[in-house]
Amino acid sequence: MSLVARHLEANGLPTVVMGCARDIVEECGVARFVFTDFPLGNPSGKPGDAAMQQAILGTALDLLERAWMPRTTVQTPYQWPDDAWRENFMRVDASNREELARQGKERRDLQARLKKS
Amino acid sequence: MDQLRPYRSFVSYIDCSRTYYAAQGYDKPYAWPHYDEVPFAPPAKPLSQCRVGLVTTAGLPKPADPMAAMLYRREMYAQPAWPPPASLYTDDLFWDKKATHTRDVDSFLPLTRLARAAAAGRIGSASPRFYGVPTDYSQGRTIERYSxxxxxxxREDGVDAVILLAL
Structure with a gap:
């Protein structure tokens, strides 16, 4: 998505990226970025929370108007109710290491079979 | 301050996905795009006169017919922004399915919120269409075809500024 934003900017269209994966967007480098520190999935606010969604959109619009240089990141003030997701997402530990290795092998075998057929 | 923390608060998805796929036996880590130069286009007119468009990585809903659903492939699309779709397809995307959900479209594609901003005069208008772009492993396709x-x-829709939302 950051690559698309860069293309639009290079062609004269101002953009804002809204997202929750701060490192991916900032590594790529975009003109304007509204970061909300939530689990991936709801870059424009919590499901069912219309007031929060309106406020986050408002931040994106403010940023469009006011940013004066590229790589401007604004972090919204919202917190997810708990922090467990930070540890749990794509977790790798002793409890799932064997299972992950098995899943990877299964996927590669399937891809190899599809390639042959 | 609220707390002292011996770690960075926000999750590094570059780090955690590399570790995760390495554990699945993928030796060569995904190489993420990095640029030193960043293009920047200031708005050409006041936001209250701008037409704003939204871009999403979510896909159109999968067809109910099982045969058609099997043939469903992610493609780019432009769809009427109003009325907003009741749902979009997100199952194939990289997001936290344990912690949250995507049943509220406005939580990842704020079409209703944008229409409200237009009604309030904060922006000139919302684009009559929103735009969908698949998340693609291939950066070449994203740069050369999708962008x-x-x-x-x-441009066809007279859009002056764009908000892009990645799930």
Whole structure:
């Protein structure tokens, strides 16, 4: 998505990226970025929370108007109710290491079979 | 201060996905795009006169018919922004399915919120269409195929500024 934003900017269209994966967007480098520190999935606010969604959109619009240089990141003030997701997402530990290795092998075998057929 | 923390608060998805796929036996880590130079286009007119468009990585809903659903492939699309779709397809995307959900479209594609901003005069208008772009492993396809098409649709619709939302 950051690559698309860069293309639009290079062609004269101002953009804002809204997202929750701060490192991916900032590594790529975009003109304007509204970061909300939530689990991936709801870059424009919590499901069912219309007031929060309106406020986050408002931040994106403010940023469009006011940013004066590229790589401007604004972090919204919202917190997810708990922090467990930070540890749990794509977790790798002793409890799932064997299972992950098995899943990877299964996927590669399937891809190899599809390639042959 | 609220707390002292011996770690960085926000999750590094570059780090955690590399570790995760390495554990699945993928030796060569995904190489993420990095640029030193960043293009920047200031708005050409006040936001209250701008038409704003939205871009999403979510896909159109999967067909109910099982045969058609099997043939479903992610493609780019431009769809009427109003009325907003009741749902979009997100199952194939990289997001936290344990912690949250995507049943509220406005939580990842704020079409209703944008229409409200237009009604309040904060922006000139919302684009009559929103735009969908698949998340693609291939950066080449995103740069050479998807990005020019999004630009073309935005120009067709007279869009002055764009908000892009990655799930």
């Amino acid at each position: 020019p098409q999004i630009l073309k649709w935005c």
